[in-house]
Amino acid sequence: MGLELYARVEEYLNFQDEVKELHSTFLGLIFEKGLDDIIDIGCGQGTFMMHLLANGVNAYGIDLSVEQIKVCQAYNLNADAISLDKVNEKFNCATAIFDVINYIPKNELKQFFKDASSVLNDNGYFIFDINSLFGFEEVAQGSLNIKDEDRFIAIDAIFENEELKTDITLFSKTKNNLYEKEADTITQYYHDIQFLKNIIIDSGFKLEEIINFNLHTDEEADKLIFICKK
Known part of the structure; x- marks a missing residue:
């Protein structure tokens, strides 16, 4: 989850x-x-x-x-x-x-x-x-990007059919100055x-x-x- x-x-x-x-x-x-x-x-x-x-x-x-x-x-x-x-x-x-x-x-x-x-x-x-319902429709939806020297985080949240699906993507810098990608989804229910x-x-x-x-x-x-x- x-x-x-x-x-x-x-x-x-x-x-x-x-x-x-x-x-x-x-x-x-x-x-x-x-x-x-x-x-x-x-x-x-x-x-x-x-x-x-x-x-x-x-x-x-x-x-x-x-x-x-x-x-x-x-x-x-x-x-x-x-x-x-x-x-x-x-x-x-x-x-x-x-x-x-x-x-x-x-x-x-x-x-x-x-x-x-x-x-x-x-x-x-x-x-x-x-x-x-207002919180889901008007507050929780949207996108957010966060970046610093060691990581990049992308979050996209969409509310449809009484469910808020939030996709989380994390790029973390490795010791070789490459980036490792991880992704998952969180679901919330109205x-x-x-x-x-x-x-x-x-x-x-x-x-x-x-x-x-x-x-x-x-x-x-x-x-x-x-x-x-x-």
Whole structure:
């Protein structure tokens, strides 16, 4: 699914400010509800876990990218490269931040939410964000080229038939001053709000709130934050 290649180019995409803003919002929700003992699903390189730990909140992370988890473990974070259904512990809160839910195909969502419920204690929370339709159509599409002395990155994203396909191409300079090419594709899926509501309820959650969130533009909400309670 392109996760490993994306992990290698992510630091060059200049999303630091957006990630910081979204993390700050999730932290505020966790503090507001007095939650601790968090599992961060799709934890990436562990930045959100570091914020949690810095504020005295116990955190565990999982991600399907082995490369991302290697970074977490280099920082001595408690994280594993496993899928959600392999987690045996129970937590008071689960988070899935920055498009994690959009990487899950529609036909796998119901099982994913059941797995999320199974790792939560009674009255536990599942807090996650998704891209809105506006976010997919007006923000996520487009092309980006990044070049420095050692690499060239080309990213092309097209949204069609409720899927955002992002082609990633990386040219890396070798010791012989030649370039090695790697390419892969990431797919994200648009999930209709009512479709998600039905799955949330069927999975044993109560949907407490949906927050409209302007992450990339003030024109219209490009993200939605869901707060669900088991």
